[in-house]
Amino acid sequence: MKIIAIASLAALLAPPLAAASDPSALRRSLSLRDDWMYLTRDIADPAEWTHEGKRFHYRKTVEGGFAFVEIDARTQRRRAPFDAGKLAVALSDATQQSYQPLRLPFDAFEYADENRAITVTIADERWTCGIVSYACRKADPADMNRPRAFGVVRDLDAPADNHPRKSPDGQWEALVEDDNVVVRAVGSKDAIALSTDGTPGEFYDPETLAWSPDSTRLVVYRVRPGFRRIVTRVEAAPSNQLQPALRTQLYPKPGDPVDIEQPVLFHVAERRRIDIDNALFTNPYEMSPPAWRKDGRTFAFDYERRGHSQARVIEVDGQTGAAKAAITEDSKTFVYADRRYRHDVGDDAREIVWISERDGWRHLYLADAATGALKQITRGPWVVRDVLKVDDAQRRLWFSASGMDAGKDPYFKHVFRIDFDGANLTRLTTADATHKVRFAPDMSVYVDTYSRVDLPTVSELHRADGTLIATLERGDISRLTAAGWRPPEPFVSKGRDGTSDIWGLIVRPRDYDPAKKYPVLENIYAGPHDSFVPKSFWPFGFHAGGDKVIGMQAQADLGFIVVQIDGMGTANRSKAFHDISWKNLADSGFPDRILWHKALAARDPSYDISRVGIYGASAGGQSALNALLFYPDFYKAAVAYAGCYDNRMDKISWNEQWLGWPVDASYAAASGVDNAARLQGRLLLIVGEQDSNVDPASTMQVVDALIKADKDFELLVVPGGEHSVGRSTGPIPYVQRRQFEFFMRTLLARPNQSLGTDLSP
Known part of the structure; x- marks a missing residue:
């Protein structure tokens, strides 16, 4: 068994290397970011x-x-x-x-x-x-709220923001003393206790205190703290001392108890309290802070049930404390917490604008808060992406959507307005590109910033009706093009269901020769929380994704074709498309990806799918490892960065969203630890020692399982490295070089020989 670790650079550099006959090729690729990152002009960010x-x-x-x-x-x-x-x-x-x-x-x-x-x-x-x-x-x-680890467990070592909350009439202020709610007249030190049952194990949270508009009532959450799980990491080579140092982090994981919040209503003058019946929110994963309606009749909060299969808007009578579900959203799989949207219409919120996928697509609805009945505002085989503005007086709203144009890229965002009753749907963006629109506060004008991967960014000022006022910026890439840049190529094929279009991008070497055969590298990120194939222009090094794209081109220049694909299970398409990921993270869209590769190879003889490598980070690292565990007949080599290889080891928020609660067999089914013995092909694991996003012990547990299974692999641990290790380029891009050299050895060096497990050169 051979494990190549940090010190094994000599083995990595030993001949024969495919492109190694010209070492300058590797140097050029590693310097590409610095060479190209400042060659564009007038590429504008959204306004x-x-x-x-x-x-x-x-x-x-x-x-x-x-x-x-x-x-x-x-x-x-x-x-x-x-x-x-x-x-x-x-x-x-x-x-x-x-x-x-x-x-x-x-x-x-x-x-x-x-x-x-x-x-x-x-x-x-x-x-x-x-x-x-x-x-x-x-x-x-002191101006910031107490941190919550991944949103659900308060860091009790950090002080809460307990500044006195002044009543709207300016007469009273409320705060928490000794875990209990007190009020006092402004300017007085004499506190009046509204509660006496608060303890460190069940305390009132001052950051959730909310006065009613008429200053007669208070609502606040009483909190039972969740499990205080601490991840401890050793920093082997700290910069400020010789000896190693310990680092700790509050880090709840799937299955851990979370903070349980119970709303309590106080009538201040009567010193009367009402504990709100929690029958409608019995198993909370997360609840938003309570907020009073402007008329003071009720207050409301959002509730997400543990396991993410139900979301509700809970409305509470401000006098009696009676609770009801103004809206209930149920799913047989998941309700995506980060994509929920709610807008209360008017001061009394008798209507609510709501987003739902109940018809199979993400659409806008108008809810009757009294009955919960929903009227659909938008409809069709496309998705609402963002709500940009709601005008209660005009009963109109503005939103972005994608997938509305048949035959066009279904991920391009366009902007529309529509009336509450679904009438007068009006398109405000027309260019065949993806658009980011920013409206003036009064909605009289807006700035539209749009681009494609092959269209440099254009920024325009428009009137509210869409009329062009002025072109503000038009990106100039003449120097970038002169330096050899060429736009990536979109490619579309059918997915596993035979009907869904699977979209991806192709990056070829700058000296591409269609008569040659090129091994393939797939840049993978398949997290269900979004889609990932870039749709906007890539001004290298300036925007999110710039380094990633430079990496794709830099590797292509070494003699590869590099691609990126959005398979089924990712977001921004239909609910059925997205649901593939539910309790199925080992899938990562691989059946669709492999079909995509084969479709491209059938069209392009230079695309050699007998030599396919894959690389990814975080959830992409998990997917890269899984390619060799579950699809080794297709994928031959993988570089996996900072992966959440066992979802029971990773943060609670992301993993329970896609695998549910309680922790069940679906967690083990996707585990790189439990399935380590299945490994085939060539693997390089890379992890930052101080990763605060994914517990780095997840990588070491895979290492342990691979050793026990007598599997050969390579390992690079970066002392002090964070989650982004290798994806941000320093003066010497060491980690990036290690990845490049790994693929050169495994996929370029012996194109006509089997890629076995022997790591010797």
Whole structure:
């Protein structure tokens, strides 16, 4: 048995390598990102509007990097929203990092302090920077809510935001003392206890306190804490000390008890409390904070049942505490929690705009809150993607949708408006591309930013009726094209059901010769939470996905054809298409992917499906390993990064969404640990030692199972590496090089010989 670990670089570099007769080929591929990332001009991000709605701003590519532009919507006059040079100095001083004016470490900002400052996010931290005085400070943790691990277990080591909540009439303030709710007159220190049953094991959460509009009542959640599971990681080579260090993280996993929230209503003047009957929300996975209707008649919250098969809008009478289900959404598989949408119509919310997949497609409905009856607003074999605006007075809404145009790419987003009764459906975007539209607050105008993988980004200003006012930006890729870039090729074939179109992209070597045979690499991400084949233009290195695409082209230039595919089980298509993933994560759309590969090979003789490799990260890492466990007749080599190889080891939120609760046999069926003995082909596992997204022990448990099964594989553990290890390129792209070399050895070196398990060169 041979396990190639970090120190085994010599074996990796030993001849013979296919492209190794020209080592410069590997160097060129590894430097491609740096060579190409600043070659585009005027590629604009979607616009963001100022609060007053008179101006909007966006970032765009310029010579040497990118710049922010702010435009007056009425005159189209342009200006820089801030001095980038001064801001770079201020950020560098505050963060102890070096930043350049054209390479600021954020792609969006919000105005603050009456436009005298901006707020930005840098490496998941919030910063506020003055743009008059040009000084930056990190957001005060006291201004932030107590963290919740994956949304469902509060981190009780972090203090809650317990600032006094002032009543709307300004007379009272409410807070929590010793785990109980108290109120006091504003300006007084004399607290009046509204509850006495709060304890550390069942406390009142100040962050859920909500006053009624008439200041006579309070609602708050009493919380029974969930299981405090702590993941402990050893950092072997910390930068600030010689000895290893321990790192801990609150990390709930599938099956763990979550925080249980119980709404309690208080009538303040009478000192009377009402515990809301929980018969309609008996097994909560997650509940939104309670929110009063504007008329004060009721308050409401969203409820997601554990296992994700039911979602409800619970409405509670603000006087009696009687609860009812204003809307109930049931599914035989799953209700996708992150794609729910609710809008309360009017002050009394007697109607609710709701999204449902009950007819097999994601559509908008208008619910009668009194009866729960639903009237369908949109309908057809297409999906609503996002609700952009609801106008209660006009009884009209604006939304994005995809799949409406027969024969066109079903993932392209277009924007429409429609009346509550389903009448007057109007298209606002026409270009055959995917669109990101940002409306002014008053809906009088909007900025439409659209592109395709073969169409550089165009940004336009339109009137509300769709009339073009001005073209703001039109991407220039002439220098990128001159450097050798060519757009990826879309390809479509039928899936396993014989009817569903499966869409993918093809990236070929820049010196592609159709008379040659090329091994294939598939870049896989098959998480059911979205679709992943890019649809918009890829300005290399600037937007999410830029590094990924550079990696595809860089590998193609080594002598591969590199592809990416959305198989069944991913989102943004029909409910039946999506449901393939339910309790079936080992599937990863592989039956559709293999059909796609075979269809392309039948059309293109250069596409050699006798030599197919696959690589992916996170859920894509799980899929890459599963390709060799469950489909080894087709896939011959895999690089798997930071995979959630056993879904019982991964975070609670993602895994219970797709495999349900309680934990059952479907978790084991997809497990790379339980199925390790099935491994065939060549495998490289890569993991960051300090992965805070997927417990890195998941990788090591696969390693343990492979050793016990006497299977050969390669392993790279990156000390201090996080979840994104290998997917963000540093000065020396070591991990990326290891992946490239692995595929060169396994798929290019001996194209006419069997790929056995012998790892020797």
